[in-house]
Amino acid sequence: SAVISQKPSRDICQRGTSLTIQCQVDSQVTMMFWYRQQPGQSLTLIATANQGSEATYESGFVIDKFPISRPNLTFSTLTVSNMSPEDSSIYLCSALDTEAFFGQGTRLTVV
Amino acid sequence: EDQVTQSPEALRLQEGESSSLNCSYTVSGLRGLFWYRQDPGKGPEFLFTLYSAGEEKEKERLKxxxxxxxxxxxxxxxxxxxxxxxxxxxxxxAGSYQLTFGKGTKLSVIP
Known part of the structure; x- marks a missing residue:
């Protein structure tokens, strides 16, 4: 199974700033995804990271707020832009190998 | 509207007391149903994928x-x-690999 490394593991940020989360997979994978998990809640899909093209966003999520890059088949980034306290959450990267695997997540607190 | 409901929301068991968790669904065109385990502060850990009615999979104490x-x-x-x-x-x-998650069952096993 693929091993996914995500960083940072946690961060505390000032409102109005941006944070970029990196996701590195130890093998080439066909698809990568970004999820959000708000406190005490289940996971919600933000977008599918497409290699070499614009990400595909789910309803309620927009590129200006959550720009995503995927320059190759093993790496992706998610930026949380112009942050507010409502963005405090855990952000998770997922990769599709034989199954869908997850990184350990980034716990973001916006103050 | 597609719906998946997990029950119970929380379950406390004595060590050695067997039980079952339920995931009921009214999803059209189901292509796969997945089970994950999530520990506090960590990303989901893949357990099983089931594709068709009647299918069973086992791993240690889980089936x-x-x-x-x-x-x-x-x-x-x-x-x-x-x-x-x-x-x-x-x-x-068809062609979709995005996961939609239920709300989860929090299991506590008491020694």
């Missing part, structure tokens, strides 16, 4: 089954280290 309307995760003689939140997720639609 997952699928019918046309629901999936069960049976836990036999659980140990305290089985304490976690168990999530079911599903995939629908």
């Amino acid at each position: 997952a089954t699928l019918t046309k309307k629901e999936s069960f995760l049976h836990i036999t003689a659980p140990k305290p280290e089985d304490s976690a939140t168990y999530l079911c997720a599903w995939v629908t639609g």
